[in-house]
Amino acid sequence: MRRKVTKAIFPVAGLGTRFLPATKSVPKEIMTLVDRPLVQYAIDEARAAGIKEFIFVTSRGKGALEDYFDHSPVLEQELRKKGKDDLLEVLKDTYMESGAIAYIRQHQALGLGHAVWCARRLIANEPFAVILPDDVIAADKPCLQQMVEAYEETGGNMVAAMEVAPEKASSYGVLDVAEDMGRLTRVKGMVEKPPFGEAPSNLAVIGRYILAPSVMKNLNKMKKGAGGEIQLTDAIAQDIDNEQPVYGYRFDGKRFDCGSKAGFLQATVAFALARPDLRDDMLAYINSVALNASAAE
Numbered sequence: 001m002r003r004k005v006t007k008a009i010f011p012v013a014g015l016g017t018r019f020l021p022a023t024k025s026v027p028k029e030i031m032t033l034v035d036r037p038l039v040q041y042a043i044d045e046a047r048a049a050g051i052k053e054f055i056f057v058t059s060r061g062k063g064a065l066e067d068y069f070d071h072s073p074v075l076e077q078e079l080r081k082k083g084k085d086d087l088l089e090v091l092k093d094t095y096m097e098s099g100a101i102a103y104i105r106q107h108q109a110l111g112l113g114h115a116v117w118c119a120r121r122l123i124a125n126e127p128f129a130v131i132l133p134d135d136v137i138a139a140d141k142p143c144l145q146q147m148v149e150a151y152e153e154t155g156g157n158m159v160a161a162m163e164v165a166p167e168k169a170s171s172y173g174v175l176d177v178a179e180d181m182g183r184l185t186r187v188k189g190m191v192e193k194p195p196f197g198e199a200p201s202n203l204a205v206i207g208r209y210i211l212a213p214s215v216m217k218n219l220n221k222m223k224k225g226a227g228g229e230i231q232l233t234d235a236i237a238q239d240i241d242n243e244q245p246v247y248g249y250r251f252d253g254k255r256f257d258c259g260s261k262a263g264f265l266q267a268t269v270a271f272a273l274a275r276p277d278l279r280d281d282m283l284a285y286i287n288s289v290a291l292n293a294s295a296a297e
C-alpha cells in the first residue's frame, strides 16, 4: 500500500518586497483576498487533500502567522457575549488541532529548496506535499486533492503544471516532457527559470508538489542553482536519475499569481465575484468602470 500524504510544508519565509510598504509589518501570507488571508486558502486546500500536519517555514517578522492560527480567547468571549455565532463559526477554520502545526525558521534566504530542506526532521521518511501560498488556485475540487488522487495511482513525485506563454516561461520551473499522457506528463528533466528561448517546453511548474522523501535527501547535497539559490526544482529533477518518476499534473482550476500585484488584484476581483454577498455590487461597479473607460477612449 502506498503511504498516505499527511504532511505539508508551507514555505512562507519570503520578505514579500513586491508588496512594500505593506509587507514592512504584515507578512505577505496574511494579506487578504476579500476577507481571508492567503494562508487560509492554502490551509483549506491542504485539509481538503487529507493533510493532517502543517509545517510552516518562516522567518523573522512572521509572528502574525502564528497568532492567526492560535485561539483568541478575548475576541471569542466578546463575540459570544454579543451572540455573534456566525463570526464564531468563521473563526473555526483558523483553529488548528494542538500539535498539528509547526513553525521552523529559515535563518538565511537561500532559496525554496533550502526552505523545504529546513523541514527535513519533521518529514523524516515520508512522502510530503509542498504548497506555495502565493499560487492561489480556484477550483471545484481543490488542486492538491486532485493531485493526491492522481498520486495514489502513480506514486513517485508530482508537480502541478500549467501551460504558459513562451515569453513567460523564464519566470517558472519548466518541465522537459518525456511522455505527454494528457492530464499527466512524465518528465525527463526540469529547468528552473530557463533563459528566454531556452525553455524545454511551455509547461510550467505551479506551486503544488507531492514529493518522495528522496527529494529531501537530494536537498542534503544540493548546490546553488538559478539565481544563486538552492532550487527545489533541481532536487526534484535529480530524482529522475535516481529512478523515481516525476509527473506533471495539469490541474483543473484557475491559478492566480498572488506574488504579483496584478495577480493579487485579479484574484481579489475573482473571489469577490464568487461571493453571493458581494457579487451584485462588484459587478455593477466593474461594469460602470468599464463603461467609463470605453467612453473615455
Ligand code: G1P
Pocket: 112, 132, 135, 171, 172, 173, 174, 192, 193, 204, 205, 206, 207, 232, 233, 259
Ligand atoms: C517558484 C518555483 C518555480 C515555480 C514557481 C511557481 O518560483 O521555484 O519552479 O514555477 O514557484 O509559482 P518563485 O515564483 O518563487 O520564484
